[in-house]
Amino acid sequence: MGQHTNGIHHHGYVEDTPLNQALPxxxxxxxxxxxxxxxSPDEVAQWLASTLRAAMGRSEExxxxxxxxxxxxxxxxxxxxxxxxxxxxxxxxxxxxxxxECRCTSTPLVPVGGKKRGR
Numbered sequence: 001m002g003q004h005t006n007g008i009h010h011h012g013y014v015e016d017t018p019l020n021q022a023l024p025x026x027x028x029x030x031x032x033x034x035x036x037x038x039x040s041p042d043e044v045a046q047w048l049a050s051t052l053r054a055a056m057g058r059s060e061e062x063x064x065x066x067x068x069x070x071x072x073x074x075x076x077x078x079x080x081x082x083x084x085x086x087x088x089x090x091x092x093x094x095x096x097x098x099x100x101e102c103r104c105t106s107t108p109l110v111p112v113g114g115k116k117r118g119r
Contacts, residue, residue, distance in 0.1 A: 008079050009102070010044050010094040012036030014051060022091035025081045029095060037104055041076035044094045045069045051092050052084060 011034035015022050023031060038044045049065045049072075056063065068084075075082050076094065085091040097104075 006079055007099045008096050009099065010038040010076060010081075011097050011104070012038055012044075012047050012051070013091075013093045013095060014055075015091040015093075016089055017091055018087060018089045019083070019085045019091050022083070022085070022093075025083065025093060025095045028093060029097065034095075034104070038076075038094060041073040044076040044082065045072040048072050048082060048084060048092060048094055052086075055086055055090050055092065 011029065013028045013032050014035055015028075015032065036047050038047055045068075049060075049069060052065070053060065053063055072082055072094075076096075079096050081093065081095045083091060083093040
């Protein structure tokens with residue numbers, strides 16, 4: 001599947017805390033740095049699966065997440081935030097972010113003044 005088409009994308013977050021103690025999704029955007037920027041529903045599902053597998057210490061052959069994958073893609077296409085994790089941590093989230101509100105797409109800072117270094 002291609003890019004999100006409804007002016008959104010997802011930010012991936014990993015909190016080293018159990019689900020029942022994790023930050024609400026809206027607080028993740030302001031209090032945590034995203035570890036991944038996800039531009040399509042398939043990227044969301046891939047990132048969730050690989051991050052959850054890594055937290056479990058399992059390989060793709062051991063845990064495929066086939067059923068979850070379909071749901072994750074569906075939720076991402078619908079513009080929903082997806083949170084999963086392990087009972088003792090970590091909490092893994094793909095938080096939906098409207099393009100207009102995203103800091104990651106801001107114009108990068110440009111150095112001002114000073115001398116250029118030679119190579």
